[in-house]
Amino acid sequence: MALTAVIRVPSRALLRPWARLRDAALGWIEPAGGGGVEVSAQRFASQKVLVEPDPAAGVAVMKFKNPPVNSLSLELLTELVISLEKLENDKTVRGVVLTSDCPGIFSAGLDLTEMCGRNPAHYAEYWKAVQEMWLRLYLSNLVLVAAINGASPAGGCLIALTCDYRVMADNPKYCIGLNETLLGIVAPFWFKDNLVNTIGHRASERALQLGLLFPPTEALQVGMVDKVVPKDQVQSTALSVLAQWMAIPDHARQLTKNMMRKPTADRLLKQRDADIQNFVSFISRDSIQKSLQMYLEKLKQKKG
Numbered sequence: 658m659a660l661t662a663v664i665r666v667p668s669r670a671l672l673r674p675w676a677r678l679r680d681a682a683l684g685w686i687e688p689a690g691g692g693g694v695e696v697s698a699q700r701f702a703s704q705k706v707l708v709e710p711d712p713a714a715g716v717a718v719m720k721f722k723n724p725p726v727n728s729l730s731l732e733l734l735t736e737l738v739i740s741l742e743k744l745e746n747d748k749t750v751r752g753v754v755l756t757s758d759c760p761g762i763f764s765a766g767l768d769l770t771e772m773c774g775r776n777p778a779h780y781a782e783y784w785k786a787v788q789e790m791w792l793r794l795y796l797s798n799l800v801l802v803a804a805i806n807g808a809s810p811a812g813g814c815l816i817a818l819t820c821d822y823r824v825m826a827d828n829p830k831y832c833i834g835l836n837e838t839l840l841g842i843v844a845p846f847w848f849k850d851n852l853v854n855t856i857g858h859r860a861s862e863r864a865l866q867l868g869l870l871f872p873p874t875e876a877l878q879v880g881m882v883d884k885v886v887p888k889d890q891v892q893s894t895a896l897s898v899l900a901q902w903m904a905i906p907d908h909a910r911q912l913t914k915n916m917m918r919k920p921t922a923d924r925l926l927k928q929r930d931a932d933i934q935n936f937v938s939f940i941s942r943d944s945i946q947k948s949l950q951m952y953l954e955k956l957k958q959k960k961g
């Protein structure tokens with residue numbers, strides 16, 4: 658990946674302690690003496706989230722890279738939020754394409770190993786990171802376009818739903834949807850709200866109860882994605898769409914986006930702690946742990 662953009666990062670001495678942890682996570686190194694440092698965009702490419710900025714176009718492509726299936730581990734979620742925050746603060750970037758670096762998979766959703774056989778403190782930490790990811794993406798001031806170049810179940814679908822526009826590859830093997838009920842779990846109310854805001858109440862009720870995973874043409878019909886194109890055109894189409902959205906003055910578009918989305922985000926913001934407690938007690942139940950274990954086993958056996 659050849660990247661040439663230069664990003665100015667303030668001296669670590671001026672940053673809060675968490676920012677030092679962030680720098681370490683992203684592999685930024687400050688030379689002795691401090692005083693601010695220029696890092697090449699290559700440094701910006703962290704391990705699980707690759708960011709390819711194009712300052713001339715005012716856009717960036719963010720690629721998830723957590724093989725084999727881009728499951729949303731705590732590490733990936735943390736990097737995603739940090740990378741997004743950095744792009745939000747970068748005046749040269751107004752729009753981002755979210756896509757995958759893993760062939761055939763956009764994201765397999767939440768990492769089941771983060772929700773199985775761990776302790777309540779871990780579940781709470783994990784769920785807070787999932788909430789944070791959703792809130793940051795859903796309320797982002799940037800134009801976000803999802804280039805869905807593979808399967809996108811559950812949490813993968815949620816990421817796509819936070820975007821302003823979704824382009825999906827036309828391969829019928831790629832499916833998208835909130836399939837939580839198939840795992841014996843329940844989509845949280847804010848997953849549901851995001852879906853209802855996208856495809857409407859009746860279609861959501863059916864899709865959520867049945868845990869439907871839609872192939873691209875059906876996803877288009879129901880309004881879960883906005884455009885279906887051949888696989889090799891997914892990213893270029895997403896970039897064209899981004900350019901169209903970026904033709905609108907930022908302030909007007911951002912205020913409108915906020916007006917449309919804030920009430921939905923506020924529902925979670927008002928009860929974040931209670932939502933974490935609900936998740937922890939739900940996921941800690943023996944019956945739920947058994948269901949998730951069985952589901953994971955089934956995924957593993959599929960190969961053999």
Ligand SMILES: CCCCCCCCCC/C=C/CC(=O)SCCNC(=O)CCNC(=O)[C@H](O)C(C)(C)COP(=O)(O)OP(=O)(O)OC[C@H]1O[C@@H](n2cnc3c(N)ncnc32)[C@H](O)[C@@H]1OP(=O)(O)O
Pocket residue numbers: 725726728762764765766767768769770808810811812813836837840842843844845935936939940953956957959960
């Ligand atoms: C009333 C109270 C309310 C309280 C609220 C509580 C709410 C709880 C809700 C929690 C919300 C959860 C949302 C989610 O996102 S759950 C995750 C759902 N994801 C899935 O169902 C996808 C599962 N995966 C697949 O279908 C397929 O893997 C795939 C993505 C279609 C890819 O298929 P492929 O054949 O290419 O790959 P494999 O299936 O062979 O998988 C390769 C290895 O990856 C492991 N794997 C797959 N998915 C996950 C995952 N999500 N997390 C962790 N690991 C995963 C798989 O086991 C293979 O591992 P192996 O190599 O060790 O065998």
